[in-house]
Amino acid sequence: xxxxxxxxxxxxxxxxxxxxxxxxxxxxxxxxxxxxxxxxxxxxxxxxxxxxxxxxxxxxxxxxxxxxxxxxxxxxxxxxxxxxxxxxxxxxxxxxxxxxxxxxxxxxxxxxxxxxxxxxxxxxxxxxxxxxxxxxxxxxxxxxxxxxxxxxxxxxxxxxxxxxxxxxxxxxxxxxxxxxxxxxxxxxxxxxxxxxxxxxxxxxxxxxxxxxxxxxxxxxxxxxxxxxxxxxxxxxxxxxxxxxxxxxxxxxxxxxxxxxxxxxxxxxxxxxxxxxxxxxxxxxxxxxxxxxxxxxxxxxxxxxxxxxxxxxxxxxxxxxxxxxxxxxxxxxxxxxxxxxxxxxxxxxxxxxxxxxxxxxxxxxxxxxxxxxxxxxxxxxx
Amino acid sequence: xxxxxxxxxxxxxxxxxxxxxxxxxxxxxxxxxxxxxxxxxxxxxxxxxxxxxxxxxxxxxxxxxxxxxxxxxxxxxxxxxxxxxxxxxxxxxxxxxxxxxxxxxxxxxxxxxxxxxxxxxxxxxxxxxxxxxxxxxxxxxxxxxxxxxxxxxxxxxxxxxxxxxxxxxxxxxxxxxxxxxxxxxxxxxxxxxxxxxxxxxxxxxxxxxxxxxxxxxxxxxxxxxxxxxxxxxxxxxxxxxxxxxxxxxxxxxxxxxxxxxxxxxxxxxxxxxxxxxxxxxxxxxxxxxxxxxxxxxxxxxxxxxxxxxxxxxx
Numbered sequence: 001x002x003x004x005x006x007x008x009x010x011x012x013x014x015x016x017x018x019x020x021x022x023x024x025x026x027x028x029x030x031x032x033x034x035x036x037x038x039x040x041x042x043x044x045x046x047x048x049x050x051x052x053x054x055x056x057x058x059x060x061x062x063x064x065x066x067x068x069x070x071x072x073x074x075x076x077x078x079x080x081x082x083x084x085x086x087x088x089x090x091x092x093x094x095x096x097x098x099x100x101x102x103x104x105x106x107x108x109x110x111x112x113x114x115x116x117x118x119x120x121x122x123x124x125x126x127x128x129x130x131x132x133x134x135x136x137x138x139x140x141x142x143x144x145x146x147x148x149x150x151x152x153x154x155x156x157x158x159x160x161x162x163x164x165x166x167x168x169x170x171x172x173x174x175x176x177x178x179x180x181x182x183x184x185x186x187x188x189x190x191x192x193x194x195x196x197x198x199x200x201x202x203x204x205x206x207x208x209x210x211x212x213x214x215x216x217x218x219x220x221x222x223x224x225x226x227x228x229x230x231x232x233x234x235x236x237x238x239x240x241x242x243x244x245x246x247x248x249x250x251x252x253x254x255x256x257x258x259x260x261x262x263x264x265x266x267x268x269x270x271x272x273x274x275x276x277x278x279x280x281x282x283x284x285x286x287x288x289x290x291x292x293x294x295x296x297x298x299x300x301x302x303x304x305x306x307x308x309x310x311x312x313x314x315x316x317x318x319x320x321x322x323x324x325x326x327x328x329x330x331x332x333x334x335x336x337x338x339x340x341x342x343x344x345x346x347x348x349x350x351x352x353x354x355x356x357x358x359x360x361x362x363x364x365x366x367x368x369x370x371x372x373x374x375x376x377x378x379x380x381x
Numbered sequence: 382x383x384x385x386x387x388x389x390x391x392x393x394x395x396x397x398x399x400x401x402x403x404x405x406x407x408x409x410x411x412x413x414x415x416x417x418x419x420x421x422x423x424x425x426x427x428x429x430x431x432x433x434x435x436x437x438x439x440x441x442x443x444x445x446x447x448x449x450x451x452x453x454x455x456x457x458x459x460x461x462x463x464x465x466x467x468x469x470x471x472x473x474x475x476x477x478x479x480x481x482x483x484x485x486x487x488x489x490x491x492x493x494x495x496x497x498x499x500x501x502x503x504x505x506x507x508x509x510x511x512x513x514x515x516x517x518x519x520x521x522x523x524x525x526x527x528x529x530x531x532x533x534x535x536x537x538x539x540x541x542x543x544x545x546x547x548x549x550x551x552x553x554x555x556x557x558x559x560x561x562x563x564x565x566x567x568x569x570x571x572x573x574x575x576x577x578x579x580x581x582x583x584x585x586x587x588x589x590x591x592x593x594x595x596x597x598x599x600x601x602x603x604x605x606x607x608x609x610x611x612x613x614x615x616x617x618x619x620x621x622x623x624x625x626x627x628x629x630x631x632x633x634x635x636x637x638x639x640x641x642x643x644x645x646x647x648x649x650x651x652x653x654x655x656x657x658x659x660x661x662x663x664x665x666x667x668x669x670x671x672x673x674x675x676x677x678x679x680x681x682x683x684x685x686x687x688x689x690x691x692x693x694x695x
Contacts, residue, residue: 002551002555002592002593002596003555003558003589003592003593004589004592004593004596006593006596006597006600008600008601008604010604011690019690083690087686262686265685266684266685266686269679269685273679276675276679277675278671278672278673278674278675278676278678278679279668279671279672279675280671280675281671281674281675281678281679281685282618282622282670282671282672282673282674282675282676282677282678283622283667283671283674283675285619285671285674285675285678285685285689286598286618286619286622286623286667286670286671286674287623288689289598289601289615289616289619289689290594290597290598290601290619290623291594292689293597293598293600293601294593294594294597297597311593314589314590314593314594317586317590318590318594368583370586371582371583371586371587372582372586374586374589374590375582375583375585375586377589378558378562378585378586378589379562380562380565380566380576380582380585381576381582
């Protein structure tokens with residue numbers, strides 16, 4: 001009857017206990033000055049030391065097999081941990097992509113040798129990675145990538161330019177989407193391949209790009225005839241597009257799509273409890289509870305081996321809209337008092353979020369692209 | 382829901398949609414109106430979730446009979462250990478509703494006041510105007526002719542009513558989405574079907590997103606319902622809020638995509654949107670429930686996140 005499926009997966013006692021452990025850990029870290037909470041922490045909170053601590057706690061690579069340093073827990077356990085980290089504003093950007101995306105890709109497409117060498121380091125928060133999809137001429141139109149990999153006697157030669165690669169500057173690896181045979185007019189998705197690229201190789205140049213807020217977390221990465229070994233090809237030559245898209249459910253359905261501004265709501269309540277209209281707060285609660293239900297349903301389906309890509313697009317679209325709504329609602333509440341009566345920390349937080357907000361509806365698929373994904377599922381595209 | 386039951390109900394609701402009398406008697410003959418009554422008392426003894434599945438289905442077909450109301454009435458009666466009569470029933474939550482839906486044809490009205498439940502003889506003949514498509518009667522004219530009265534363990538009237546309306550809304554949202562998609566596929570302007578216009582695709586995808594969110598919220602709320610038990614107020618408040626919010630957005634977009642034809646009485650869109658506009662108000666719309674949720678949150682000291690994740694989250 002319904003076109004979209006979000007199974008109901010109530011939190012188990014084991015998950016609740018895990019939640020309390022993470023909360024306890026974060027409270028201690030906060031007390032001892034281990035981190036300073038910030039918004040959008042999965043992108044802007046780069047702190048390798050903190051990531052190592054999380055690795056030691058067993059909270060990176062939670063779903064990966066034990067033989068590769070993972071902990072063989074469910075996607076819902078991982079979701080509990082990521083929620084708590086985001087709500088606390090903990091600096092988790094360094095390992096986020098490795099944990100969310102690269103690990104899964106390596107497990108599916110990596111060689112045994114790569115999995116043994118790389119995954120345990122990633123799970124300990126000692127090796128990081130980034131995404132190499134967008135290019136100067138290939139944003140929403142990802143199939144337009146021009147980065148090229150050509151066969152050599154010993155492997156591959158990679159040349160091209162990737163942009164907006166978050167945490168590339170501290171990463172050991174990037175998974176690069178490159179063209180391995182010319183684009184065909186009928187189907188441009190054919191002829192793309194994924195490569196696991198060691199960023200320490202000669203010919204790789206990483207340079208930071210300052211964002212609107214003045215922070216440098218994303219980068220431009222140049223590949224100038226970089227020599228790759230044969231095993232750098234990840235998965236099957238020509239299947240790069242499908243392999244990339246296979247990770248979209250993970251990329252788009254997580255709580256980083258709706259909890260990165262939650263800190264503003266919490267801090268506004270703390271400072272201005274008497275000013276917040278109940279209706280404004282309740283509206284935010286209802287929408288958040290619904291997003292959590294959806295996100296948990298997707299985690300369950302991923303755990304069961306399904307690929308709920310469209311449902312994930314729905315969570316990202318609704319989550320992004322929710323975050324913008326939350327910001328605007330809290331901005332209204334804060335405006336009930338004069339700026340001189342409000343703690344400067346709250347004003348800074350508000351302003352920092354404003355500077356980050358435009359990126360939410362761009363990264364990981366723009367709103368317009370997501371609407372297209374949903375429209376395709378509705379059978380009208 | 383059991384596929385056979387679902388199929389039977391869907392077929393009846395589809396085939397007899399334009400004949401309220403035949404629709405009602407066929408639903409009744411097939412025992413569907415007593416789905417929530419125990420088997421000893423001549424019902425199906427369905428689980429809460431299956432009963433709400435039927436209510437959602439009734440919404441998806443804009444059933445012009447008090448199918449949902451009767452099911453809800455039997456729930457209240459069985460919770461109060463009262464026998465459920467046969468025939469159409471209406472519900473009246475005292476202090477909440479002005480109108481009793483289908484009061485003109487309902488043989489009985491179940492009135493809930495706090496924890497007290499009473500079964501009144503029906504037929505309320507004073508109609509009141511409403512945005513909705515189904516008849517509404519002035520509930521203040523309810524007769525004192527009480528057949529039986531009893532108590533339930535908890536004050537569930539508004540919550541249960543709200544959840545039923547949310548379920549109907551969800552069904553209707555899916556139906557409106559289907560209807561609007563097939564209209565947009567067939568209707569051509571500027572030499573191509575409406576679905577080929579990106580602006581239209583975006584409206585339809587937003588409708589899909591709203592229907593999906595409402596569906597998830599109501600599934601979570603329905604999963605929390607137990608017999609002989611207080612209801613999960615947060616889950617139901619969230620469900621009715623999200624469903625009512627989606628009702629507004631989906632109706633608005635559906636009319637926009639349909640153009641003038643959707644604004645006629647003859648075309649079937651209005652059968653759904655008029656009901657959606659009524660149901661979203663019944664037992665509290667999104668603002669009512671947002672207020673309730675917000676007040677509850679503000680009354681609790683400590684971080685909001687702790688409240689939201691308490692008991693595993695609602």
